[in-house]
Amino acid sequence: MTMPHDTQTSTSVAPQVLLGNHLKALKLPTFAREYEKVALESARDHADYPRYLLRLCELERIERERRNVERRIRLARFPQTKSFDTFDFTAQPSLNKSLVLELSRCQWIDTRHNCIALGPSGTGKTHVALALGLAACQKGYSVAFTTAAALVHELMEARDERRLRALQKHLNTVKLLIIDELGYVPFTAVGSELLFEVFSQRYERGATLLTSNLPFDEWTSVFGSERLTGALLDRLTHHVHILEMNGESFRLATSKKTQRRQAKETNEGDTIT
Ligand code: ADP
Ligand code: MG
Secondary structure: OOOOOOOOOHHHOOHHHHHHHHHHHOOOHHHHHHHHHHHHHHHHOOOOHHHHHHHHHHHHHHHHHHHHHHHHHHHHOOOOOOOHHHOOHHHOOOOOHHHHHHHOOOHHHHOOOEEEEEOOOOOOHHHHHHHHHHHHHHOOOOEEEEEHHHHHHHHHHHHHOOOHHHHHHHHHHOOEEEEEEEOOOOOOHHHHHHHHHHHHHHOOOOEEEEEEOOOHHHOHHHHOOHHHHHHHHHHHOOOEEEEEOOOOOHHHHHHHHHHHHHHHHHHHHHHHO
16 A cells, blocks of 8 residues: 655554544444544533543444344344334224233243234234334344245245255244244145244244234144144243234225225215315
8 A cells, every 4th residue: 555655654643543443443433433522522511531431432332232223123124114103002902902012021032932913914913023023123132024934935945955954043043033924825744844843943942923814723724734733832822922903904994994084075075066
């Protein structure tokens, strides 16, 4: 690398430059970005050196935590971001709101319990699963989101490519595994076995959240085997929180509301003209 003509010896390099390098090596980007501004503020407030450093440390930690949450959300592969802020509990009266809010505190993930959301299409199962997944990411848990069909497909592919162990290991290490939409697609015998193994390996080792449009007594139609379904339900429901979502489809209710409003507007229009 060529140096500019007026480069002086390294001892006279501006301390800001050296400091910048050290902070980069120490992975303290917020220190590097904020130290001058915080120094001015601290001088203005007559804050002493420990307080100055404390402010910088706090900023660094806040920023680091924010980046960690973002990374966990990215790794979880949520198809969309949904939270409880946009969930209308009054639209789903069959759902136990206090249980959902309790689950959003994530203690069940520490105790490696499971959660199953059951109900027909459009009742908000995926929304609740995504919101619980997001809450887990925000509280520091690793999460993986997938659908039952995609997971079975991925497992079969991994098996064919002789990397099933690696995928199983990944699935075993996440703190919360969310498997959405069990029930729409029946599995082949091999697919069922592979999915069963996932549940079996996670049993009492990690929390699993499953959503299904089918009541338990119809799960055999998905797995094909009564014996396997029985063994699976046995593990899954040992420590389980069940979210019953048997109300009306939110999509349907919303479109009905829109239609009613439009009809009303048309009628009102009729009277005016
Ligand atoms: P399911 O997975 O049960 O089929 P979804 O969670 O996909 O249903 O819900 C369908 C759509 O309706 C989504 O856009 C979701 O965000 C919305 N939705 C469902 N229930 C509610 C609710 N109670 N409050 C707000 N939005 C809801
Ligand atoms: Mg869904």
